[in-house]
Amino acid sequence: xxxxxxxxxxxxxxxxxxxxxxxxxxxxxxxxxxxxxxxxxxxxxxxxxxxxxxxxxxxxxxxxxxxxxxxxxxxxxxxx
Ligand SMILES: [Zn+2]
Numbered sequence: 001x002x003x004x005x006x007x008x009x010x011x012x013x014x015x016x017x018x019x020x021x022x023x024x025x026x027x028x029x030x031x032x033x034x035x036x037x038x039x040x041x042x043x044x045x046x047x048x049x050x051x052x053x054x055x056x057x058x059x060x061x062x063x064x065x066x067x068x069x070x071x072x073x074x075x076x077x078x079x080x
Contacts, residue, residue: 005033007072010040014047039075046071 005013010033016022017030034041 005029007040007075011043014044018047043071
Protein backbone atom coordinates (compact mmCIF):
# COMPACT_ATOMS: atom_id res chain seq x y z
CA UNK A 1 0.00 0.00 0.00
CA UNK A 2 2.98 2.32 -0.38
CA UNK A 3 2.18 2.85 -4.01
CA UNK A 4 1.59 6.46 -5.01
CA UNK A 5 -1.98 7.49 -5.56
CA UNK A 6 -3.21 7.93 -9.08
CA UNK A 7 -5.06 11.11 -9.99
CA UNK A 8 -8.30 9.19 -10.06
CA UNK A 9 -7.73 7.85 -6.55
CA UNK A 10 -6.78 11.30 -5.33
CA UNK A 11 -9.89 12.91 -6.76
CA UNK A 12 -11.94 10.35 -4.87
CA UNK A 13 -10.25 11.38 -1.63
CA UNK A 14 -10.61 15.14 -2.01
CA UNK A 15 -13.86 15.54 -0.12
CA UNK A 16 -12.64 13.40 2.76
CA UNK A 17 -9.40 15.35 2.78
CA UNK A 18 -11.18 18.69 2.98
CA UNK A 19 -13.50 17.37 5.66
CA UNK A 20 -10.43 16.12 7.52
CA UNK A 21 -11.86 12.62 7.46
CA UNK A 22 -8.85 10.77 6.08
CA UNK A 23 -6.78 8.43 8.21
CA UNK A 24 -3.27 9.86 8.72
CA UNK A 25 -1.66 7.46 6.28
CA UNK A 26 -4.14 8.24 3.49
CA UNK A 27 -3.78 11.92 4.20
CA UNK A 28 -0.03 11.67 3.86
CA UNK A 29 -0.31 9.83 0.55
CA UNK A 30 -2.80 12.38 -0.69
CA UNK A 31 -0.61 15.33 0.27
CA UNK A 32 2.36 13.60 -1.29
CA UNK A 33 0.40 13.29 -4.53
CA UNK A 34 -0.54 16.98 -4.37
CA UNK A 35 3.10 17.89 -3.94
CA UNK A 36 3.88 16.84 -7.49
CA UNK A 37 0.48 17.04 -9.20
CA UNK A 38 -0.72 20.57 -10.08
CA UNK A 39 -3.91 19.18 -11.60
CA UNK A 40 -5.09 17.68 -8.33
CA UNK A 41 -4.01 20.79 -6.39
CA UNK A 42 -6.23 22.79 -8.73
CA UNK A 43 -9.06 20.36 -8.12
CA UNK A 44 -8.73 20.74 -4.32
CA UNK A 45 -8.79 24.52 -4.76
CA UNK A 46 -11.91 24.26 -6.89
CA UNK A 47 -13.69 22.17 -4.29
CA UNK A 48 -12.62 24.54 -1.51
CA UNK A 49 -13.91 27.45 -3.58
CA UNK A 50 -17.20 25.64 -4.12
CA UNK A 51 -17.55 25.13 -0.37
CA UNK A 52 -16.68 28.77 0.27
CA UNK A 53 -19.37 29.93 -2.16
CA UNK A 54 -22.12 27.49 -1.28
CA UNK A 55 -21.22 27.15 2.37
CA UNK A 56 -21.44 23.43 2.18
CA UNK A 57 -20.28 20.49 0.20
CA UNK A 58 -22.67 18.26 -1.60
CA UNK A 59 -20.94 14.97 -2.10
CA UNK A 60 -23.40 13.92 -4.77
CA UNK A 61 -22.99 17.06 -6.82
CA UNK A 62 -19.26 17.22 -6.42
CA UNK A 63 -18.25 13.70 -7.12
CA UNK A 64 -20.65 12.22 -9.57
CA UNK A 65 -18.72 9.97 -11.94
CA UNK A 66 -19.58 12.25 -14.87
CA UNK A 67 -18.22 15.34 -13.18
CA UNK A 68 -15.15 13.49 -11.99
CA UNK A 69 -14.51 12.24 -15.49
CA UNK A 70 -14.92 15.75 -16.89
CA UNK A 71 -12.44 17.19 -14.40
CA UNK A 72 -9.95 14.43 -15.05
CA UNK A 73 -10.09 15.05 -18.77
CA UNK A 74 -9.59 18.76 -18.10
CA UNK A 75 -6.43 17.90 -16.20
CA UNK A 76 -5.21 15.77 -19.05
CA UNK A 77 -5.82 18.43 -21.68
CA UNK A 78 -4.13 21.09 -19.50
CA UNK A 79 -1.00 19.01 -19.32
CA UNK A 80 -0.60 18.82 -23.05
ZN1 LIG B 1 -3.10 14.06 -9.56
